[in-house]
Amino acid sequence: MIEVQEITKRYGQHTALDRVSFSVAKGEVLAFLGPNGAGKTTTMRILTCFMPATEGTARVAGFDCADQPMEVKRRIGYLPETPPVYQELTVTEYLRFVGRLRGLSGNTLTSSMQREIERLGLGTVQYRLIGNLSRGFRQRVGLAQALLHDPQVLILDEPTVGLDPKQIIEIRELIKNLAGSHSVILSTHILPEATAVCQRVVIISGGRIVAEDTPEQLSARLRQSEKISLTLKAPTADTESRLRAVQGVQNVFTGGDSGTFLLECELGRDVRDEVARMVVTSGWGLLELKAISMTLEDVFLQLTRHEEGLAPDAVVVSADPAGQLA
Amino acid sequence: MTPVQAIIAKELRSYFVSPVVYAVGFVFLLIVGLLGYLYVVFAGAQAIQLMQMQGTAQLNLNDLVFRNLFASTRFILLIILPILTMRLFAEERKLRTFEFLLTSPVGINEIVVGKFMSVFIVFLGLLGLTGLMPLMLALFSDFDWYPILTGYLGLVLLGALFLSVGVLASALTENQIVAAFVSIGILLVLWLFAGLGSLLGDTAVGQAVSYLSFMEHYDHLVRGLVDTKDLVYFFSSLVLMLFLSHRVVDSARWK
Numbered sequence: 001m002i003e004v005q006e007i008t009k010r011y012g013q014h015t016a017l018d019r020v021s022f023s024v025a026k027g028e029v030l031a032f033l034g035p036n037g038a039g040k041t042t043t044m045r046i047l048t049c050f051m052p053a054t055e056g057t058a059r060v061a062g063f064d065c066a067d068q069p070m071e072v073k074r075r076i077g078y079l080p081e082t083p084p085v086y087q088e089l090t091v092t093e094y095l096r097f098v099g100r101l102r103g104l105s106g107n108t109l110t111s112s113m114q115r116e117i118e119r120l121g122l123g124t125v126q127y128r129l130i131g132n133l134s135r136g137f138r139q140r141v142g143l144a145q146a147l148l149h150d151p152q153v154l155i156l157d158e159p160t161v162g163l164d165p166k167q168i169i170e171i172r173e174l175i176k177n178l179a180g181s182h183s184v185i186l187s188t189h190i191l192p193e194a195t196a197v198c199q200r201v202v203i204i205s206g207g208r209i210v211a212e213d214t215p216e217q218l219s220a221r222l223r224q225s226e227k228i229s230l231t232l233k234a235p236t237a238d239t240e241s242r243l244r245a246v247q248g249v250q251n252v253f254t255g256g257d258s259g260t261f262l263l264e265c266e267l268g269r270d271v272r273d274e275v276a277r278m279v280v281t282s283g284w285g286l287l288e289l290k291a292i293s294m295t296l297e298d299v300f301l302q303l304t305r306h307e308e309g310l311a312p313d314a315v316v317v318s319a320d321p322a323g324q325l326a
Numbered sequence: 327m328t329p330v331q332a333i334i335a336k337e338l339r340s341y342f343v344s345p346v347v348y349a350v351g352f353v354f355l356l357i358v359g360l361l362g363y364l365y366v367v368f369a370g371a372q373a374i375q376l377m378q379m380q381g382t383a384q385l386n387l388n389d390l391v392f393r394n395l396f397a398s399t400r401f402i403l404l405i406i407l408p409i410l411t412m413r414l415f416a417e418e419r420k421l422r423t424f425e426f427l428l429t430s431p432v433g434i435n436e437i438v439v440g441k442f443m444s445v446f447i448v449f450l451g452l453l454g455l456t457g458l459m460p461l462m463l464a465l466f467s468d469f470d471w472y473p474i475l476t477g478y479l480g481l482v483l484l485g486a487l488f489l490s491v492g493v494l495a496s497a498l499t500e501n502q503i504v505a506a507f508v509s510i511g512i513l514l515v516l517w518l519f520a521g522l523g524s525l526l527g528d529t530a531v532g533q534a535v536s537y538l539s540f541m542e543h544y545d546h547l548v549r550g551l552v553d554t555k556d557l558v559y560f561f562s563s564l565v566l567m568l569f570l571s572h573r574v575v576d577s578a579r580w581k
Contacts, residue, residue, distance in 0.1 A: 097332055105327060
């Protein structure tokens with residue numbers, strides 16, 4: 001549905017996007033992750049035909065963004081960073097204007113407006129001026145606008161910003177329901193959001209794609225070592241060295257005086273069984289033993305922190321005992 | 327409803343929800359009304375003088391009232407119309423709705439024309455209200471309607487030109503005050519071209535410079551002369567301004 005090939009965008013000397021390529025299949029939800037200024041919004045602006053790319057091609061539903069912008073625009077629903085609302089209009093007036101701009105009229109327009117007002121819970125505010133609405137409602141009006149003409153492709157720039165937790169869950173549900181019939185690209189810096197609603201994640205940093213995969217595989221692929229957190233009731237002085245001697249354990253960090261240890265182990269080797277047995281036979285008093293899996297946050301931080309000169313494969317997950325054990 | 331009509335409807339709605347149209351309309355009608363009243367009073371005073379000297383007085387309201395009024399209205403429009411146009415694009419850019427508008431399946435020419443038409447309709451409404459003045463004077467006096475109608479044609483064309491300059495200025499910036507100042511500036515320069523032209527005299531350059539100013543074209547219409555040359559001036563400059571606005575809006579996407 002969306003195909004981006006080798007897109008580069010330069011502003012004078014500054015390169016905002018550097019040969020970015022990715023694609024989104026029909027019905028797929030793709031998350032765009034990246035720190036501020038990574039090029040998320042620029043990519044979205046190119047896809048929505050707001051600005052042309054310096055090099056490369058972007059195609060939406062088979063139409064080229066540079067050559068057939070009208071066809072592309074007709075098939076896209078776009079929610080920019082700031083909800084594009086007119087404060088002096090009421091919600092219904094605004095949606096009617098948006099619908100007319102996109103060629104809806106008569107009963108189709110009325111029923112589409114009704115559908116979105118219901119779907120986004122705007123019923124109570126539909127006759128109020130948008131200028132008097134809270135940030136959360138404006139964001140929902142912005143979403144209603146993007147969905148109004150039931151587009152095949154949805155491009156949402158940080159769709160849950162400014163919403164309260166309950167609304168965030170509602171909007172995520174909404175996006176999940178849209179998957180299958182719509183292709184969705186959403187940018188976010190809230191990582192659980194990407195895990196919650198997306199089949200695929202693209203991590204972009206400094207204008208380049210540094211990783212692209214499912215949220216689970218991304219964490220798996222970047223896990224260079226397994227980590228185990230261990231809490232003991234009565235560790236002895238030789239505990240650390242004996243743990244270190246267990247086959248497969250590469251490194252042991254202590255977490256202060258609380259009897260916690262962080263074990264770094266060889267990849268693909270589960271030493272939990274052996275460690276547990278040692279603890280029990282030595283009488284150290286086992287309180288807790290668990291494997292630490294890398295969250296998407298860790299992956300994201302690793303990838304974007306090591307962007308200078310390091311390919312994703314070369315990223316080594318460094319141990320951070322204090323952080324991990326906290 | 328076509329996209330252009332949708333834009334016109336939306337812009338008219340925005341104009342009449344905000345206090346700008348009411349404030350501008352109030353000031354415009356107040357000043358035009360006061361000036362009209364003063365010119366009539368002066369004309370009356372002159373009539374009394376003539377009566378005392380000659381015994382009779384044949385007053386020409388066309389010369390004494392309407393020509394003056396049309397000349398003054400020109401200046402009022404120059405100040406007031408940029409206030410109406412300044413928000414058209416500048417506000418969209420400031421409030422980030424510009425991106426939404428340009429990612430809608432609507433051509434830039436439709437956006438520019440829609441916005442121009444909306445403010446033009448507001449202007450025609452305000453101008454229409456000043457028509458009450460000649461109608462009221464017609465109850466009490468006799469005058470020639472023809473130069474008044476051509477004068478109004480002149481005001482409509484002049485207003486359209488001023489508004490198109492305003493649309494262009496508004497597209498250039500996201501600051502409304504700057505947009506208003508830029509359009510007033512461009513219009514004043516066009517005004518001064520008339521003086522510069524006459525300073526240069528009857529040379530080719532002088533004539534060209536005078537032609538660029540709207541003064542002489544408007545004066546012809548106020549005097550009752552409908553010349554194709556003047557109509558061509560107004561229409562071509564209007565089209566040029568809207569075309570330039572199109573280019574500016576288009577290039578604003580790149581930043």
